[in-house]
Amino acid sequence: MQPTSHAFKENARRALDDSLLQKAMGHVRTNFIQKRAEAAARLPEFDQLRDQAKAIKDHTLAHLDLYLERYEAKVLQQGGKVHWCATAEEARQTIISICRSLGARKVTKGKSMISEEIALNDCLEAAGIEPIETDLGEYIIQLRKEPPSHIIAPAVHVNREQVEADFRRLHQELPPERPLAEASQLVHEARQVLRQRFLEADVGITGANFLIAETGSSVIVTNEGNGDLTQTLPRAHIVIASLDKVVPTLEDCATILRVLARSATGQEFSSYTTFSTGPRRPEDPDGPEEYHVVLIDNGRSAMLGTEFQDMLRCIRCGACMNHCPVYHAVGGHSYGWVYPGPMGAVLTPSLIGIEEAGHLPNASTFCGRCEAVCPMRIPLPKMMRHWREREFEQHQAPPKARFAIEAWAFFAKRPRLYRWATGLAVGILGRAGRRQGRFSSLPLAGGWTAHRELPAPAGRSFQSLWAERQGKEGRHP
């Protein structure tokens, strides 16, 4: 997908005026936050588990080369194949050549963010192979020819009426007068339509929530059961996963699983957690005859050992965006690439460059809720600050912003001048705004007052009020 992250501001402005999107985003604000809070409260050990989950990933990342080698050896021992791919292009070509070796024409897919990252579907189509998304949300956005707007709820920006219209438009073989207003009817229709596709598919492609070094297994966590049908029915199962998905043991996987669903959907556990180890065994009555793991770097190895290494702990639960006021306001598409919200604001510049994605780390109020709810305790605001520093150092910040920051720095380094200047400004603004207590327009503050009023200051600066209070209490400031 062609990134539009550089146009974040225009994207966001459009999103704020999109009443359908604003209606859909209301569901995120209410549902996800409450459910996660309830799930966390039900498990007294939840915060301790987060600490351990973080420690497990930190240990794994510090030994990533060794765990990946052990993981690979186990997959081979179980009859599977591992394809190491340095870039998105290499991964795409590898997947196409596996499909071609099987004469595959139709491919079913479980939901996978790495598939979006490497833009796999476009490439499959260009090679004459039909990709069929089977997760309901992914299926909806595939019909709409849209990218996902959330990492676990890809169609969260779409309203029920829109899904109904899409199904009526594209499921032409079904009777036009059928009732389709209820969510249950839409779910049932998708089930009927996709059932046939599952049975026809030559290859099934899924992502992986974890790769387990101890056993050589890939793990998927789903609620619909589409991932299991995808990987069980066709002749071959292709797992696509980035390097950072590996964990040492089943025990380590269990610890992270205990925080994953609770953080993501507020469930105690997702409906289906499936461990896949190699292809069908000689005695098995069903299952895929081939099992391939496409192991993708695409920028991860370059993040290791930098100030962005902590981002590799991410387990893609979506809690950060579910709790982000900026994400709530502008939705996932505004971020202009695959990963939205706070995790996207940190990861996207790492993967496609700060030149393209420099706005994203700025799209934050620094309220800190993302870090507070992150099950892997990733310091997202701190890393956004790192990106801002880099952007400034590389002279990519716009001239106006640079001028303002440099002007502020000039005063901030001269405390007396700073106090005098702020005292003057606060005094003038305080007097000017005394009657209304707020400004609806103000020179140089149009960016603020275009959308809301600016409260008038109290007339005196915080520092002078503080000095007076300290003086009253008989202490020197």
Place this chain on the structure above:
Amino acid sequence: MKSREVILENLRRSLHRQPRDGAEGAVEARLLSPQRNIVPQRGQLEGEELLELFIRQATTVDATLARVSSDDEVPEAVADYLKQSNLPPRIRIAPHPDLQALPWSAKAPLLQVAEGRADPEDLVSVTPAFAGVAETGTLVLHSGAETPTTLNFLPETHVVILRASQVVGAYEEVWDLLRATYPQGLPRSVNMITGPSRTADIEQRLELGAHGPRRLHIVLIEDERSEHGQQSPQ
């Protein structure tokens, strides 16, 4: 093989890996003798409390459950469930000796019983379980000659026969059982199933039966309490 070497080399450089820096030993040790991390208190219950937790958790996520006191009662319990759910009396059972040995024709003469992997036309499957996990009401099933995976996902209704003695507290106990039963490595597919298939992809509203089974029904055989945890699974 080229990318493999490039990637590993990049990783080693980023990590400042030195030859014989002792890291190999730490990794080997962790993989050879996996250690448990924190196991929640609720996963450490025993006896009747453990069973009650399993039942409470499974039914909270929309599984249904019937308790019977012996194997002989299973066919009738399955037939009754189908009748209550307005389902035709036809089932596909896993070709597993425990299920084959049940007195289907004697106790549920109207039930048509076929066995093998799932056919797309099958409405109801009946399978054994490897274990039940109380902490989240999760069933653990796995693939094998006697337990086709398609039975767990294709039919609209999945009936699972579980013995009370197979219910454990925490996931970690299942890992130990799997390692003891399959020392050569995990079966191709290990399925942890917690309630029926669901989706909230349309306006965050929960709907059951997205692609997998719409109904998950557990028939719990309350075998000898004294054997709890002793009996071999399946």
